[in-house]
Amino acid sequence: MMKNVNDTKIYLTVIIAPLVLASFVGGVSLYSKFAVEAKVKTLLASPATVREGYLLLREPQLFGGYKNWDSDGMAVKNSLRYFDNKLFNGGDIAADEKVYIELVLKRRESGSELGIKSAFFLLLVSLTGFVAYLVEKAKNKNDNLQGDI
Amino acid sequence: MIKPLTKELILSFALLIAFTSCVKKPESPVSPSVKIDIEKKGEDKIFAVNFTCGLKNENDSTAFINVDGIIEIKNNSGAVVLTIPFKTAAILPFETGVVQQKVELSPDQAAPLFDLLSVKKEQLESGEEQGNRIFEEQNVAITKLDMDRKDIIELLRGKLK
Numbered sequence: 001m002m003k004n005v006n007d008t009k010i011y012l013t014v015i016i017a018p019l020v021l022a023s024f025v026g027g028v029s030l031y032s033k034f035a036v037e038a039k040v041k042t043l044l045a046s047p048a049t050v051r052e053g054y055l056l057l058r059e060p061q062l063f064g065g066y067k068n069w070d071s072d073g074m075a076v077k078n079s080l081r082y083f084d085n086k087l088f089n090g091g092d093i094a095a096d097e098k099v100y101i102e103l104v105l106k107r108r109e110s111g112s113e114l115g116i117k118s119a120f121f122l123l124l125v126s127l128t129g130f131v132a133y134l135v136e137k138a139k140n141k142n143d144n145l146q147g148d149i
Numbered sequence: 150m151i152k153p154l155t156k157e158l159i160l161s162f163a164l165l166i167a168f169t170s171c172v173k174k175p176e177s178p179v180s181p182s183v184k185i186d187i188e189k190k191g192e193d194k195i196f197a198v199n200f201t202c203g204l205k206n207e208n209d210s211t212a213f214i215n216v217d218g219i220i221e222i223k224n225n226s227g228a229v230v231l232t233i234p235f236k237t238a239a240i241l242p243f244e245t246g247v248v249q250q251k252v253e254l255s256p257d258q259a260a261p262l263f264d265l266l267s268v269k270k271e272q273l274e275s276g277e278e279q280g281n282r283i284f285e286e287q288n289v290a291i292t293k294l295d296m297d298r299k300d301i302i303e304l305l306r307g308k309l310k
Contacts, residue, residue: 058302066209081243087305
């Protein structure tokens with residue numbers, strides 16, 4: 001006799017696993033967007049705090065790593081190399097150099113955007129699993145009722 | 150059912166941390182070259198070997214500071230013909246630190262190096278030979294490399310104070 005598979009556990013896994021991942025990915029990305037990036041923009045706006053803003057940007061976003069070898073990554077790497085060296089030697093960041101820091105900020109913003117979109121996709125997967133679970137439950141209920149009749 | 154899953158999650162997380170926190174050390178010198186000059190030291194004639202190479206820091210967030218190492222030049226039979234001790238204050242992330250070191254050699258000490266680089270002592274003395282050479286990758290090796298690793302943010306924050 002064929003073993004009866006417990007579908008509920010499969011549905012719950014499909015619902016919960018993407019939901020947990022979405023919470024983590026979404027949480028990190030939303031924090032980056034609304035807390036870190038907002039603070040960086042404020043710091044970069046004043047010449048007195050540009051260096052602090054750069055240091056905040058120096059920590060990469062989860063999805064916007066500085067190691068990656070894409071075309072944008074090269075420009076970011078060159079900017080990091082330049083500003084690291086400048087700050088290490090006690091230099092200041094000139095107003096006309098801010099455009100290169102903005103490249104690094106753009107990298108972080110892209111990372112956050114990717115994270116938010118990924119979280120949204122994972123939520124959709126979880127929601128699909130939830131709907132499928134409800135449909136399956138309703139179907140089972142009907143089958144049981146018909147069996148009783 | 151949950152217990153084995155917890156173990157797997159912890160293992161995956163530990164592996165992820167171990168993998169991402171690995172610091173890559175420079176493995177080989179970049180573009181190693183020499184410029185050999187003749188200098189007078191008292192009555193004696195010596196050969197000043199000016200060695201130059203780069204050391205790449207391929208890490209995105211780790212700076213190497215107080216770099217102290219030894220580079221050895223070996224001939225094609227594996228015998229050491231030149232030992233270059235060097236020190237570099239700092240190599241920041243994505244940067245290629247430049248090693249420039251002068252080593253003084255007596256004519257006897259310089260002979261194996263000249264053989265490797267096909268440099269004629271007489272031509273060097275007469276000025277026909279400029280003494281510039283690039284080493285083949287297989288002839289150069291880092292035999293000692295000590296350094297302190299520091300997080301770049303921590304390092305730069307210290308400079309801002």
